[in-house]
Amino acid sequence: MNVEITKEFIEILSERIKEQNAKVVKEMLEGLHPADIAELFDELSTKDQAFVIDLLENETSADILLELEEDDRKKILHTFSAKEIANEVINEMDTDDAVDIINELSDRKKVEVIAQIEDKEQAKEIVELLRYDEDTAGGLMGKELIKVNKDWSVITAVKQMRKQAEDLEEVFSIYVVDDDDILLGTLSLKKFLTTSANTKVEDVYNSKIQYVNIDTPDMEVAKVIEKYDLYEVPVIDELKRLVGVITVDDVLDVIREEAEENYQLAAGITQNVDSDDGILKLTKARLPWLMIGMLGGLGAASIMSGFESALEKYTILLMFVPLIQSTAGNVGIQSSAIVVQGLANGSIKGGILKRLGKEFLLGxxxxxxxxLVVLLITHFVFGTTYYVSMTICIALVAVIINAAIIGTFIPIFLNGRGVDPAVSTGPFITTSNDIIGVFIYFMIAKAILGF
Amino acid sequence: MNVEITKEFIEILSERIKEQNAKVVKEMLEGLHPADIAELFDELSTKDQAFVIDLLENETSADILLELEEDDRKKILHTFSAKEIANEVINEMDTDDAVDIINELSDRKKVEVIAQIEDKEQAKEIVELLRYDEDTAGGLMGKELIKVNKDWSVITAVKQMRKQAEDLEEVFSIYVVDDDDILLGTLSLKKFLTTSANTKVEDVYNSKIQYVNIDTPDMEVAKVIEKYDLYEVPVIDELKRLVGVITVDDVLDVIREEAEENYQLAAGITQNVDSDDGILKLTKARLPWLMIGMLGGLGAASIMSGFESALEKYTILLMFVPLIQSTAGNVGIQSSAIVVQGLANGSIKGGILKRLGKEFLLGxxxxxxxxLVVLLITHFVFGTTYYVSMTICIALVAVIINAAIIGTFIPIFLNGRGVDPAVSTGPFITTSNDIIGVFIYFMIAKAILGF
Known part of the structure; x- marks a missing residue:
């Protein structure tokens, strides 16, 4: 069962791989799951990785390749000819995975690989799937499924299922269609276990099922699968014909990727990066937001310099700029995070005015x-005058309310315009709060202190 | 198939429910999935919700209750007697869901409900499951599964499976055990479709399977299911006996919750809140971090006031404090987000020193x-002297490197100590960067400008 992968095991294995000791390496990897072998690849050079992939059976190699990070996979596939990719990799994969891999190849290699696929049925299916946008149901689905005709008896269905099942790794649902391939429903395996052989499929199938259309966006597919607790969902085309099926494991990736993307955007990272990516890629993902933040800082400086003469008298006000800004920044991030998350999981309902009113109260x-706390601390600890303390406190309340409302309004506004609300969080909201916050602070100071 | 739920439909339905028109309401809800009915509940009062739950068949009602938010569910169940909960709700649920519901009841009602469960076998299983920590495999698993003995023939196995399948909603895996109930492997449904009736189970089952232990943390369970692309994973106890099974839909919730929690923590929200929660609950979740941020702002003010005499000469330095701080804050958030995410999805490997070295370079x-940009802008736009511009720029490089290293180090350090690294992100890192950043800035100013 589960093989214990110790540090020692990895060390010995790496040694043997470097020695290109095919026999021992093969033996050592024998009992391991492809996902575990893929993890070990982190410790190996591309050359050593290619050696292992070459060494193992095609099916295992294909599974390992699927588990790798895209960059690593590309490097290995680069060492393979189109014919090898077609026969040793693509041939062993479900169509949805095969399409993902082919999509990562250069345009020229893509054509070559497809031309080399021996199973013409699979090639046809792959070409069909390549037409669909990656971010839609069509781009997620596989063609591997079991379907039976509504007019068949259960015993005929079983025979056909056995035939169809040969190509499949696992069987979860049996789809029922009519003569035109139009999806009618499913026959649960449970029904199939408990129904007598002569019953007609038509009489026992379940017609109350969930499905998605071929152009449904991937996030919608994920929501359907989550909402109805499905293991897989069938995909239909414009004529309501059954064209494919999406399994929950494909959707897990979509969910995790979306959550990670939102989080990264909120943290000011513009591309999907990994901690193991190169310094240049990481810089490219991080520098743009830092530049925007920098402009915000310079903008705040420019606002303050506009009050220069007054500030000579009230230098103390400048010391509380960080307090004003960090508070405004934190409130803005909190408000926007709650809204972005609510929009992502569909829990945001009701009018925008009501929501803004609530944020106003909350702020x-x-x-x-x-x-109140700041009033006491500034007056008694920093010894500021009553007027200066009041200025700071009134400004605090004002910028908090302002930040809460901006943080709520912008994501909802963007979402309504069809823009991903997650882009508005993080540095963007923080930066605008920085500038507006400082401006509000000094305007209030001007009103109270009269400079 | 999918019923279109229009705004009009909802309005008419709400009307009929308010009129307590049982017949029409029942008809209108007939074709709807429980998850869809649960969504409609957002528009209804608790009284109306209870009316619908009462009206529908127990099985549908139980499914609806499972789909509701915890708060709404509690309110409805509050209107039910212990006997009703036991017979009309718990009785219809899988054991894992039943346990979740019972765990939400008050201690007194918990005991009463369990006493009222008529199916003594189910009651026994629920009592067993209640013993496990909610955040472990034991707390996630259900007892509903199909198991066959290794010594049976396939035909005997089929007969037994049919019997066991009656209690199950759906069948995905068939588990193979020995006489002591020790988990040996699985019999795939595909094997079962393609094997002759007299073969012994022992000869066809798959022993290379993944499993988890009863005390495996829920996040680990999620990782196993994600890594190996599983639909369900069996749970074994200390004696390696098969005690339950965890399905992928339970794990979807764990994954989404973890992602949301990390995101909320990074945004400075300390409790799991929803945008629809009350103002008091939202304040409780948001105020603590704001207070910490406030202390950071006051801390920065206190550092600056330590340089007061020097600042009278160089007031201009104060204007660039927001620039220093927001840059340091943004870098810190970026670095920590990448590390926290890498720790969550398991992509962080390698030594901490190497990683810190990389962050140093990146910073x-x-x-x-x-x-460079700031040097040009301050000197030519703001007209600062060469020395002041150099001060600002050198301080910027220093605080960026400092923020990158702190942002990387703290999450890894906390993770190594068994603390959730996500708590360190957001306001916490921002706040410490605020204070340290200002300190570095003025120390560099002191060295260069010599005040």
């Missing part, structure tokens, strides 16, 4: 709480 | 890029 409540 | 690169 007022939080603002008053913080302002 | 240096980003820092020099930004400093």
């Amino acid at each position: 007022l409540l939080n603002g008053l709480g913080i302002a | 240096l690169l980003n820092g020099l890029g930004i400093a």
